[in-house]
Amino acid sequence: MKQPFRKLAEKYGDRIYTFAYYSLRSREEAEDVTQEVLVRLWQHVEEIDPGKLAAWVMSVTRNAVIDAARRRQTKSAVIAEGVSVDAVEAVAISSNPGADHALHAAELRNALERALAAIDEPHRSIIVMREIQGMSYADIAHTLDMPLASVKVYLHRSRKKLREMLRGKV
Amino acid sequence: MRNSNNQCDQALERIEAYIDGELPPEDRNAFELHVGSCARCREELSYAEALAHELRALPPHRCPDHVIEEAASRAEAYAGGAGSTASGRLRARIGSYLRPWPKPVLASALIVIVAAVLIVQKHERLPIVGVPEQPAEFSPSGKELQTARTDVALAFAYVRKYSARPIENAVREHIGDRVMRTVGESILRPIVPFSFRK
Structure with a gap:
């Protein structure tokens, strides 16, 4: 039993964990969500059309993330401390060939992660699926059950929101 | 301009x-x-x-091995331990709550509970065994009902989209037997069309 489960877990585990981590910005909660989704996947795998399995996994993961965020009720408070000024400077610096990228990379990543976790739904799901997980527009549309054109509009709005969030703290 | x-x-x-x-x-x-x-x-x-x-450039993250191990144990409990029955699921759920607690903590807690029961029994001479249990009245709160309705709607959407399982099974899994027994029909009726009910 462990072998088939492991195969499934290895196929989807990273995808689930990455999505949960960037959405919740907590390793512990991301681990809980991943474990929950993997068990549910195992329980339902035979009932799901194999062609729809990936979309099912992401859809269940997203719902589990939303539940986890609801449980701790800090979804909107994550950004309250504010995105560091350093992060915005780092974006500017990153386009400057003379700048020391390594010095600011961690700060920038930190700020981006905080901004991502604070952005509202479905903007966050779409930006994580597209930009970090590299999913196609069609797969995202299928997962979220929305028209492909809407996915693109949401993605553009998401990046614009991130720009504003990061810039506003200067 | x-x-x-x-x-x-x-x-x-x-x-x-x-x-x-x-x-x-x-x-x-x-x-x-x-x-x-x-x-x-x-x-x-x-x-x-x-x-x-x-x-x-934000990197994808690797799922830690221990997460897969723990999920495998839970999945195994589900498959091997009559996971499709309510008691199997209950055992798995109880197990998942107990796992994070180290054994010495659990043992100490048990000793304290047993000691407390013995002290109360000795001093107050309360008949602990043999007291008939009163059936607990269950009336779900408005919040529980609201959550159940949301879960039914989600379960229905999933079942329609991804599988041909009877809706009632999925619904039971999502909202739990207690709520289902008490208000099942009143929750199902407005959300799930008759033709989709078991």
């Missing part, structure tokens, strides 16, 4: 589509022409491109 502002507004609206290479050739040319002559829009484009680049 107004004309220039309009052009800036239009360019700023199109930045994301430009970065994604989704502007038609005519619009793309117009965008590049404007950005070439407008320092403010050029700066905004540069910022947007840098941010998009950094966003794409």
Whole structure:
């Protein structure tokens, strides 16, 4: 039993964990969500059309993330401390060939992660699926059950929101 | 001046589509022409491109091995321990709550509980065994009902989309037997069409 489960877990585990981590910005909660989704996947795998399995996994993961965020009720408070000024400077610096990228990379990543976790739904799901997980527009549309054109509009709005969030703290 | 502002507004609206290479050739040319002559829009484009680049550079994370191990144990309990029955699920759920507690803590807690029961029994001479249990009245709160309705709607959407399982099974899993027994029909009726019920 462990072998088939492991195969499934290895196929989807990273995808689930990455999505949960960037959405919740907590390793512990991301681990809980991943474990929950993997068990549910195992329980339902035979009932799901194999062609729809990936979309099912992401859809269940997203719902589990939303539940986890609801449980701790800090979804909107994550950004309250504010995105560091350093992060915005780092974006500017990153386009400057003379700048020391390594010095600011961690700060920038930190700020981006905080901004991502604070952005509202479905903007966050779409930006994580597209930009970090590299999913196609069609797969995202299928997962979220929305028209492909809407996915693109949401993605553009998401990046614009991130720009504003990061810039506003200067 | 107004004309220039309009052009800036239009360019700023199109930045994301430009970065994604989704502007038609005519619009793309117009965008590049404007950005070439407008320092403010050029700066905004540069910022947007840098941010998009950094966003794409965020690394995917590897699922820790222990998560897969623990999930495998839970899945095994589900499959081997009559996971499809309510008692199997209950055992798995109880197990998952107990696992995070170290054994010494559990043992100490048990000793304290047993000691407390013995002390109470000795001093108050309360008949602990043999007291008939009163059946607990269960009336779900408004919040529980609201949650159940949401879960039923979600379960219904899933079942319709992904599988041919009877809706009632999925619903039971989502909202639990207690709520189902008490208010099942009143929850199902407005959400799940009759033809989808078991």
